[in-house]
Structures are given as structure tokens and as C-alpha cells.
Amino acid sequence: MIGQSPAMQRIFRLIGKIAPTESPVLITGESGTGKEMIAASIHLQSRRAHLPFVAVTSSAIPETLFESELFGHVRGSFTGATSDRVGLMEHADRGTIFFDEVAEMPLSVQVKLLRALQSGEVRRVGAKESMRVDVRVLAATNRDVKKALADGSFREDLYYRLNVFHIEIPPLRERREDIPLLANYFREKYARVLEKPVVRFNERALMLLVRYDYPGNVRELENAIERAVTLAEGPEIKPADLPPVIREPRQPLLHTGSGFPYSENLTLAQLEAEHIRRVLTHNAGNTTKAAKSLGISRSTLWRKIKEYGL
Numbered sequence: 001m002i003g004q005s006p007a008m009q010r011i012f013r014l015i016g017k018i019a020p021t022e023s024p025v026l027i028t029g030e031s032g033t034g035k036e037m038i039a040a041s042i043h044l045q046s047r048r049a050h051l052p053f054v055a056v057t058s059s060a061i062p063e064t065l066f067e068s069e070l071f072g073h074v075r076g077s078f079t080g081a082t083s084d085r086v087g088l089m090e091h092a093d094r095g096t097i098f099f100d101e102v103a104e105m106p107l108s109v110q111v112k113l114l115r116a117l118q119s120g121e122v123r124r125v126g127a128k129e130s131m132r133v134d135v136r137v138l139a140a141t142n143r144d145v146k147k148a149l150a151d152g153s154f155r156e157d158l159y160y161r162l163n164v165f166h167i168e169i170p171p172l173r174e175r176r177e178d179i180p181l182l183a184n185y186f187r188e189k190y191a192r193v194l195e196k197p198v199v200r201f202n203e204r205a206l207m208l209l210v211r212y213d214y215p216g217n218v219r220e221l222e223n224a225i226e227r228a229v230t231l232a233e234g235p236e237i238k239p240a241d242l243p244p245v246i247r248e249p250r251q252p253l254l255h256t257g258s259g260f261p262y263s264e265n266l267t268l269a270q271l272e273a274e275h276i277r278r279v280l281t282h283n284a285g286n287t288t289k290a291a292k293s294l295g296i297s298r299s300t301l302w303r304k305i306k307e308y309g310l
């Protein structure tokens, strides 16, 4: 997993501590922030690493089949149950089970899941006996947990059971220092996969990547880089190879009120670009005055105006 931001470094340290335990972990974060990847990484750093890792994606399972998917069923227990079936909990026995989108799980199933976790036993639908299962439980949601609890879609008792440890992954736009690292990681990955010698980003392409907000987080960045490597015509990724939303930001770089909108998440390039933009505005676009005020030559200023697309 890639990440040099303090937030991700903290998460990696936390994973190192909690992975070897048997405790449940609840992972929250927007879609595409890497929740499933973190779950897999906890499993791989645990004592159960060589045993199954079973991911259960709530949205992918129809409500009527959920219980049988999770706990299995015996033949004839309902129409369509033509043979015995092993549920996902049993599949995960001795390993790790990961409930993705846990707040989307039907409430009736949340109740049964909680009961199974508390007792350490599952009963196949239609079966008389329960059986013991030994699973490490991880769960994730991209919902606002407080809201999901308040509107009743995530049962509070199940939440307390799962939330022994909580990992909150910040959106990519709040840890922009990870963007160049991830971008290069994905560039190398897709250069290899697509067998194209794309060896770098040009400066402006990287600047555009860093300043974009990524509503789809790391997944969106990865898709953008795959596309860029596909389109690249030489050894370098250029702005033209980036998706239009990243290439042509409609928003100004920063929302500038009266105060200076400083944030720890800015790169030096962003800060510089924004400062130049403000000084240019202040001098009504007069580059001679702006350059003087900035303490740089007019040609340097022009170069930067071009570079940052101001």
C-alpha cells in the first residue's frame, strides 16, 4: 500500500499493531479510498494470513438470498434450495471475513450476524443444529456512520460489536502529498501491463493531478493513469493524456476569500501558483509590476504562468 502522508503513515502503524490481534476492525472512508485493500492487508499481516479471506459485498447480494449466502442452507429449506449449501461464514472458518458496505446489509441479517458473532456459531437456513465457526471479522462502510446509526440503517449493537478498532481513511484530496507517489506507482503498473515505455509525467500534468479533487479517490486516480498511459504518445504523460475533468478544472485553484487560504495539504507548486494568480489579479494582469512584486524576472513569471496555466 502506498502512502507517505502523516494520515496514511499513522494508519500503517495502526494496522501493524492490530493485525496480529483477533479484534474486529471497522474501516470507514469514501468510496475508492482503499478500504478493501486495508482489510486485505490486515488479513495478510495476521496469524490467519494463510487461511481464507472472504469478502462479502452487501450490495451484490439480493435481500432474499442474504441469509442463505451468509449462513448456508440445507436442501429443501426453501424453493430453489435444491442442494445443501455452505455459507460464506463457514467458508471463512479459521480465516477472516470482511463485510464490505456493512451498513447496506438488510436489518434482519444484521440481527442474525450479530447473534452469530456473539455466539461464535452459525446455523444453515433450515438446519436444526448450529455449528461453531472461528472467524476474524472486518467490516467497512462508506456511509457516514453517525447518520447510518441515526436513521436506523446500521444497527447500533452490531456497530459496537464491529467498532473495536476504527480505521478512518481520509479522502485523497485531504492527503495530496500521496498523489504523486500513487500516480507514479500506477504509471509504472500500467506501463508494465500495457507494455509501453511511459517513464514520467511532465510537470504540468503532475500539477494538474495534484490539484484535482478526486470524488472517486484512489480508484479514480488509478483509472485516470491507466487511461493516460494508454493515450501517451511518447515517454511522458502530458496534460492532453489526462481526463477532461482533471485537465480543465472549472474551479480556481483555491477558494480565495480575503484571508490567505493556507492549508497543510497544499503542495509548494499549488501554493506558488495561487500566490502568482493573486499577485497578477492585484496588478490587473500587468506582468512587469507582478514580476517586480514577486521578486522574479518577467521571463520567469511568464514561464510559470504557462506552466500553471494561469
Ligand SMILES: Nc1ncnc2c1ncn2[C@@H]1O[C@H](COP(=O)(O)OP(=O)(O)O)[C@@H](O)[C@H]1O
Residues within 6 Å of the ligand: 001, 002, 003, 029, 030, 031, 032, 033, 034, 035, 036, 037, 038, 218, 219, 222
Ligand atoms: N494506498 C493505496 N495504495 C495503492 N493502491 C491503492 C491504495 N488505496 C487504494 N488503492 C487502489 O484503489 C482501488 C480502490 O481501492 P478499494 O480498496 O477497492 O477502495 P474502497 O474499498 O474504499 O472502495 C483499488 O484498485 C486499490 O488497489
Ligand SMILES: [Mg+2]
Residues within 6 Å of the ligand: 032, 035, 036, 100
Ligand atoms: Mg470497496
